[in-house]
Every structure is written in C-alpha cells, then in structure tokens.
Amino acid sequence: MATIGLLVNPAAGRDIRRLTGGASVVDNYAKRRVAECVCDGLTVAGEPLEVSIMPDRTGIADHAVTEAPADIEATRLEIPIEESAKDTRRAAARFRDAADVAVVLGGDGTTCDAALELGDVPLVAVSTGTNNVVPSAVDGTVAGAAAALIATGTVPAETVTTRHGMVEARAETPTGERRLTGLAAVEVSSRSFIGTRALLDPTDLRGGVVSQAHPGDIGLPAVAGSLEPLAPAEPGGVAVRLAEPADAPRSVRAIVAPGVTATIGVTSCDRLEPGESVSFDVPDGVVGADGERELELTDATVELTPIPEGPRLVDVDATLEAGARVGGFEAAGIDER
Incomplete structure (x- = not known):
C-alpha cells in the first residue's frame, strides 16, 4: 500500500507579524481543516492508501485520523513531541524511507526543516505559514489529490518534480x-x-x-x-x-x-x-x-x-494535468445504466 507522510506545523503562521504587519492568521482550526482536506483528496487515487501524520499537542493529527475517509488508513506517527522544529525534522526523517510522498503544511521554515531530512521523497508544500516563498497557496484537497497520483505511480514523480535549491x-x-x-x-x-x-x-x-x-x-x-x-x-x-x-x-x-x-x-x-x-x-x-x-x-x-541539494518539489498543476492525460481520474466499475 502506498504511503503519504503528512507534516503539519502547529506554530506556523502565528508569529508576531500578525500584530506588526498584515500577515494572515492561520490558526490550528484552519490547519485541522486543511489536513482533513488533504486526506479527502487522497481518495482521488481510487485505491486504498495509508497516510501517516506527524503528531502534535493541539489536536491536528488526532482530528485528521478521526475524520479520514473510510478507504484511507490514517495513523498518528509515533515519535516524541517537543513542540519545536525538531518535531518536523524527526517526522521527516522517519518518512525518508517510509513514505512515497510527503505533504507539508507550513511556511518556508517548516518546509526547510522537512527538506533537510526527506532526501528524495517528493514534497508537496502547502502554504500555512508567514514567509511562503516556496510553499504554494493550494487547496488541501488538491494537494492530497496530487500526492495520491504520485504515490500510486499513476504519474511518475520524475516528470512533475523539480529540485529546489x-x-x-x-x-x-x-x-x-x-x-x-x-x-x-x-x-x-x-x-x-x-x-x-x-x-x-x-x-x-x-x-x-x-x-x-x-x-x-x-x-x-x-x-x-x-x-x-x-x-x-x-x-x-x-x-x-x-x-x-x-x-x-x-x-x-x-x-x-x-x-x-x-x-x-x-x-x-x-x-x-x-x-x-x-x-x-x-x-x-x-x-x-x-x-x-x-x-x-x-x-x-x-x-x-x-x-542544489534542496527539496524535490511537486508541481501540483502539472501532476493533475498528467493524471488526466493517463486516465487517473476515471472511476472504474461504475454502472452507468
């Protein structure tokens, strides 16, 4: 069964720049919803998938596990929690050998922490932080769909990923x-x-x-x-x-x-x-x-x-377009009568 690693940084998007500038607030409720949407997007694959979620003390991972669709096997990754960047790095290190794709919710800092440990695992970076130069402002469901297409091999990762410096x-x-x-x-x-x-x-x-x-x-x-x-x-x-x-x-x-x-x-x-x-x-x-x-x-x-040894970033739009070209969204076994 293909595995997706989901990393959500509870601290991303919540610093002092909400008071001193115009940075938008991305609270933990919003992150729970995005994580839930990522799991929903995984169902696009049309086959059972496993999603392993980085744990936290704010309920994001627990909510995603509870609300995951029935055909998605959602589990909470068992690692110590320190409520620091070490959590992201520790989870990413586990996903280096265990995940086919990683989805990261955070800003540039969180994405960097994950990239330092993920190695060649394709990374879908979703912006929920403050500095979002690299992560994309993409809907969580869409990000999950792209991750599913790559994890299942429907779309070859090498055709829709680039190495970011x-x-x-x-x-x-x-x-x-x-x-x-x-x-x-x-x-x-x-x-x-x-x-x-x-x-x-x-x-x-x-x-x-x-x-x-x-x-x-x-x-x-x-x-x-x-x-x-x-x-x-x-x-x-x-x-x-x-x-x-x-x-x-x-x-x-x-x-x-x-x-x-x-x-x-x-x-x-x-x-x-x-x-x-x-x-x-x-x-x-x-x-x-x-x-x-x-x-x-x-x-x-x-x-x-x-x-040059940065993350292997997934181009979400290119992935979805490639998936459509090879019939990746076609539902099998449906009686149209």
Missing part, C-alpha cells in the same frame, strides 16, 4: 564554527539579538543570499527579484548587499513582510553559481533563515553558499 551559512566565530541552512533565503541582520525571531525592521537587513527571486515574493527574495529575478528551478542563487537608500547607488520598493513595503537601498546584486560563496563581516548581528533570526554573532565572518 537551498542556502547554506557557515559562520566563523571566536568560539568556533556555526552553521545554518535556509530554503528561500539566508539573511544577515545588524540587530544584535534574536528577540521575537521574526525579521520585522527592513533597516536591520545588511543583505544575504536567496535561492529564488521574484518581485512577488516576500522579504529578501522580493528585494533580489526586483533587480535579478531567479526562477525556482534555476540553479544557483542571488547575493544582495544592502544599505540606507541615501547611501546606496540604487534602491527598490519591495514587499519585505506581509503587509509591509519599504524602500531598500542596494549596493550590489549578483547571480551566484551553485557552490559559489559570498562573505559578510558581522561585528555584531544575527544571521536568519527564511525570515526568522537564528544565530547571534559577534566578531564573525559568515560565508553564504547556494547549494
């Missing part, structure tokens, strides 16, 4: 080396403490490297995309260095957070090949990933490198 940060500090990986972006900030984690003030940003860039993205990918667009399937990345608009040779208007636009001064914006690095000196600041501050640094040098 990531960005790796290596910081040399007086006390040793520290590392961090981002999915859409790794950002260098002059703010000297992590605080609420969310990158809120664009004037704090000194630059960074992104794995995709488009003016319609959020945060540093939007800044880079205003000058040097980079499609998700293109290799490499874009490095940007920022300054006050009055001190920079050019500036752009960009969407720096949900509901927040700003004028950003840009001193340089350059394409990077996979494995090509750029360095930032950080006398006192923070390195963040995908819109959240992570590493507090002092007297450090940070090397940022786009790497």
Whole structure:
C-alpha cells in the first residue's frame, strides 16, 4: 500500500507579524481543516492508501485520523513531541524511507526543516505559514489529490518534480564554527539579538543570499527579484548587499513582510553559481533563515553558499494535468445504466 507522510506545523503562521504587519492568521482550526482536506483528496487515487501524520499537542493529527475517509488508513506517527522544529525534522526523517510522498503544511521554515531530512521523497508544500516563498497557496484537497497520483505511480514523480535549491551559512566565530541552512533565503541582520525571531525592521537587513527571486515574493527574495529575478528551478542563487537608500547607488520598493513595503537601498546584486560563496563581516548581528533570526554573532565572518541539494518539489498543476492525460481520474466499475 502506498504511503503519504503528512507534516503539519502547529506554530506556523502565528508569529508576531500578525500584530506588526498584515500577515494572515492561520490558526490550528484552519490547519485541522486543511489536513482533513488533504486526506479527502487522497481518495482521488481510487485505491486504498495509508497516510501517516506527524503528531502534535493541539489536536491536528488526532482530528485528521478521526475524520479520514473510510478507504484511507490514517495513523498518528509515533515519535516524541517537543513542540519545536525538531518535531518536523524527526517526522521527516522517519518518512525518508517510509513514505512515497510527503505533504507539508507550513511556511518556508517548516518546509526547510522537512527538506533537510526527506532526501528524495517528493514534497508537496502547502502554504500555512508567514514567509511562503516556496510553499504554494493550494487547496488541501488538491494537494492530497496530487500526492495520491504520485504515490500510486499513476504519474511518475520524475516528470512533475523539480529540485529546489537551498542556502547554506557557515559562520566563523571566536568560539568556533556555526552553521545554518535556509530554503528561500539566508539573511544577515545588524540587530544584535534574536528577540521575537521574526525579521520585522527592513533597516536591520545588511543583505544575504536567496535561492529564488521574484518581485512577488516576500522579504529578501522580493528585494533580489526586483533587480535579478531567479526562477525556482534555476540553479544557483542571488547575493544582495544592502544599505540606507541615501547611501546606496540604487534602491527598490519591495514587499519585505506581509503587509509591509519599504524602500531598500542596494549596493550590489549578483547571480551566484551553485557552490559559489559570498562573505559578510558581522561585528555584531544575527544571521536568519527564511525570515526568522537564528544565530547571534559577534566578531564573525559568515560565508553564504547556494547549494542544489534542496527539496524535490511537486508541481501540483502539472501532476493533475498528467493524471488526466493517463486516465487517473476515471472511476472504474461504475454502472452507468
């Protein structure tokens, strides 16, 4: 029986940016409904499937198991719960060898946590977070249908998936080396403490490297995309260095957070090949990933490198179209009289 791994981050889409900007609220009731819809979408396969769901303490997984359709074998994955990113990584590591497809509900950070452990498992990324550069705003039922078509082999995964890049940060500090990986972006900030984690003030940003860039993205990918667009399937990345608009040779208007636009001064914006690095000196600041501050640094040098070993993302529209072409939606054994 084909298996789908379902990962839902209860904390995604609930940070301080709901108070400081226009980010939409994705509460746990909404996530329960999306998870339930994913399970309903799996019935498109027309054959029994198993869905294994990452556990949580908010009732999302329990609700999905209880409400799953009769022909879907829904179970709660048995792993410890810490209510941190470790839950996502631990579940994804289990799905690396046990799942045919993974469906992840969250933002860029959750998708990154899952991608670090999933290996070659195809990933359907559904946006329920704050920074949603990589995940798609797709209905849960539609995401489940796409996952079912791939899990059953109706649509070959290699025809509808692309490998998305990531960005790796290596910081040399007086006390040793520290590392961090981002999915859409790794950002260098002059703010000297992590605080609420969310990158809120664009004037704090000194630059960074992104794995995709488009003016319609959020945060540093939007800044880079205003000058040097980079499609998700293109290799490499874009490095940007920022300054006050009055001190920079050019500036752009960009969407720096949900509901927040700003004028950003840009001193340089350059394409990077996979494995090509750029360095930032950080006398006192923070390195963040995908819109959240992570590493507090002092007297450090940070090397940022786009790497190709990211998630194997499913193109949901292409999957459904391919499924239609091979008769994947045709119901067998129905008497039309």
